[in-house]
Amino acid sequence: MADLRVARGDSNEDQLTASIEKVTSKAPSTLYLALALGSIAASMGFMAAGRKHESLFVGQWAAPFLLLGIYNKMVKQHGSDASREDTHYSAVA
Template sequence: MSLDVNPASAESKREYELPPVLRAEHADSSFTRLLEQQAAKIPSHMFLFASLCSMGVSLSLELMGRTQPARFIGSWVSPLLVMGVYNKLVKLLGPR
């Protein structure tokens, strides 16, 4: 017989219903919907292409010895990829 180390383990097996979100400040504005509609028009692969281009430009600037511009352009990779993921989520799930 094995003893459970967590005394609340039986309580954690219950199913909980999530409360509905009814607060007005959590609703999206018309400006947010407009941005999501416009962002959905951009192909998702464009963000991936732009991030790969910024990696290549950053690498070439680094090899030319221009470290500050290389690091500046290299810092664009993460935001571009995040924008691509957001764009893809907006397309798949739609505005919620």
């Protein structure tokens, strides 16, 4: 069976991805946690008000916010593209 894993340097991110990551990486990680907790609180508020559909809709936002926070943290720690040798990131490691 062939080894289909992607090794470092086999593929590169495009400039659109890099530019989005450059902007979003400036947001603090606590922002994503606050958004997740806020969506949970809003969901509970909707449920208490008897608005079940709105509660379920808003409650489902928590997981994507947490995933975006993890992605944001990974970009901050590892950079936008692992194949790029950047002195800023290699000096930190």
